[in-house]
Amino acid sequence: MYTVADLKKGLKVTLDGAPYLVTAFDFVKPGKGQALYRTKMKNMINGTILDRTYRSGETFEPASLEERQMEYLYKEGTHYTFMDQQTYEQVVMEEEAMGDAKNYLLENLKVDVLLYGEKAIGVSLPNFVNLRVQQTDPWAKGDTSGNDSKPATVETGYVLRVPPFIEEGELITIDTRTGEYSTRVKG
Amino acid sequence: MNSAKRSNNLKLRAKILQSIRMFFQQHDFLEVETPLLLAANAPEEYINPVAAGSHYLQTSPELCMKRLLCRGHERIFQISHCWRQSERGRHHLPEFTMLEWYRSNCDYRQLMEDCQELLNHLAPLCSPATAEYFASPITTLTVHEAFSRYGETTVHDALLNDTFDEIMATRIEPTLIRTPLILMDYPAEKGALARLKQDQPACAERFELYAGGIELANAFSELNDPEEQRRRFDAANQVRLTQGEQRLPMPDKFLSELATLPPSAGIAFGIDRLVMLLAGAANLDEVVAFTPEEL
Numbered sequence: 001m002y003t004v005a006d007l008k009k010g011l012k013v014t015l016d017g018a019p020y021l022v023t024a025f026d027f028v029k030p031g032k033g034q035a036l037y038r039t040k041m042k043n044m045i046n047g048t049i050l051d052r053t054y055r056s057g058e059t060f061e062p063a064s065l066e067e068r069q070m071e072y073l074y075k076e077g078t079h080y081t082f083m084d085q086q087t088y089e090q091v092v093m094e095e096e097a098m099g100d101a102k103n104y105l106l107e108n109l110k111v112d113v114l115l116y117g118e119k120a121i122g123v124s125l126p127n128f129v130n131l132r133v134q135q136t137d138p139w140a141k142g143d144t145s146g147n148d149s150k151p152a153t154v155e156t157g158y159v160l161r162v163p164p165f166i167e168e169g170e171l172i173t174i175d176t177r178t179g180e181y182s183t184r185v186k187g
Numbered sequence: 188m189n190s191a192k193r194s195n196n197l198k199l200r201a202k203i204l205q206s207i208r209m210f211f212q213q214h215d216f217l218e219v220e221t222p223l224l225l226a227a228n229a230p231e232e233y234i235n236p237v238a239a240g241s242h243y244l245q246t247s248p249e250l251c252m253k254r255l256l257c258r259g260h261e262r263i264f265q266i267s268h269c270w271r272q273s274e275r276g277r278h279h280l281p282e283f284t285m286l287e288w289y290r291s292n293c294d295y296r297q298l299m300e301d302c303q304e305l306l307n308h309l310a311p312l313c314s315p316a317t318a319e320y321f322a323s324p325i326t327t328l329t330v331h332e333a334f335s336r337y338g339e340t341t342v343h344d345a346l347l348n349d350t351f352d353e354i355m356a357t358r359i360e361p362t363l364i365r366t367p368l369i370l371m372d373y374p375a376e377k378g379a380l381a382r383l384k385q386d387q388p389a390c391a392e393r394f395e396l397y398a399g400g401i402e403l404a405n406a407f408s409e410l411n412d413p414e415e416q417r418r419r420f421d422a423a424n425q426v427r428l429t430q431g432e433q434r435l436p437m438p439d440k441f442l443s444e445l446a447t448l449p450p451s452a453g454i455a456f457g458i459d460r461l462v463m464l465l466a467g468a469a470n471l472d473e474v475v476a477f478t479p480e481e482l
Contacts, residue, residue, distance in 0.1 A: 026277065029233070029356075030352050030355045031405045032234075032379050034233050034352045034353075035233065035274070038356075
């Protein structure tokens with residue numbers, strides 16, 4: 001059990017049966033008065049934000065969250081399926097819970113799935129993934145127009161800006177934290 | 188945090204302390220030093236002293252300062268460190284610096300004038316916008332007015348529902364920004380060591396000074412009835428027990444001298460918060476040499 005002394009940004013607790021992330025915390029004590037622990041909490045499943053003020057002596061149940069490495073299998077409509085390679089258990093995640101991760105998912109990509117009980121509520125990707133460029137305008141050698149990047153679509157359908165020398169069919173490394181082109185994969 | 192910024196803050200802090208001393212010298216106050224290690228602090232519901240062996244570090248120099256008034260000193264001030272357990276936040280440090288000053292044969296209204304003069308005296312040390320704020324006239328508001336204006340409930344109901352502190356902290360204090368402000372005449376239940384108003388015994392002669400929405404100082408006309416004071420200390424200990432806190436020892440020597448205290452008024456002023464506001468810093472960490480986490 002957590003106490004008010006444990007409250008801080010980033011702490012994950014269970015409130016009303018759902019996992020909440022503490023996004024803001026302030027210790028307040030009016031002169032001669034009781035200590036008040038003011039928090040903003042974000043529901044990790046539906047994103048609702050709550051303002052709650054606590055007093056000394058209150059306790060909190062930690063959120064029973066688990067992170068498990070899983071493999072991305074496939075997508076059907078807005079449902080993304082992942083499989084635990086140890087147990088062969090499969091979980092399905094909704095597209096809206098995926099955030100930007102959906103831009104970088106390749107079959108068999110190993111990711112960390114955040115589970116609340118049996119429910120998949122978040123996914124973390126490796127910092128860098130390699131994806132093939134499916135479509136981009138060819139580079140005209142000798143092009144002195146001064147453009148230092150051009151749009152390209154990779155195999156997941158994600159569109160990003162790449163340097164002018166990147167051709168269709170090439171493998172590029174994307175930084176999943178920023179969504180930006182990182183480097184060209186040689187060989 | 189930016190170490191150059193912090194160095195500059197420490198330089199400003201030194202100037203502020205010097206300027207405060209000069210202010211009190213000009214007003215004929217005697218600077219005193221009283222022991223930091225005490226047999227007993229004033230027992231309070233929500234302040235937990237730090238124990239040191241069989242003694243306690245002071246949570247405030249208040250009791251010794253009042254005993255000095257009993258001995259005939261009329262205008263005294265002290266800048267010292269105070270310790271309060273488990274108080275840590277943007278505006279709290281478990282060890283902090285407090286300025287306290289006391290006047291005998293005065294009541295809390297004289298202290299309001301002192302606050303105005305002190306802020307005006309310090310204003311030139313800040314940047315122009317901050318200086319203008321601290322040079323401006325302090326506005327006053329009673330606790331009852333504050334509750335009816337911003338509290339969405341009455342003081343009476345808030346005390347009944349035990350939401351007084353929460354309403355102060357979440358609804359009232361954040362509005363006290365436009366000018367430095369004195370919030371005055373607290374209900375007797377929140378009077379602590381303050382004398383009750385003769386014409387309105389439900390109210391205590393207590394005020395708090397706010398600047399930038401932050402509580403800077405707590406002041407009152409001093410209670411000098413030892414029986415009433417002992418009763419309040421006992422009541423505070425009762426509340427502590429119901430909260431699962433320890434009973435605190437009675438400051439007997441203070442209580443035995445209290446009957447000889449002339450009508451007086453005293454004020455406790457947070458120096459770290461004052462420096463934070465004058466420096467335009469975001470929190471106390473930026474204006475102290477070391478935070479407890481850095482030790």
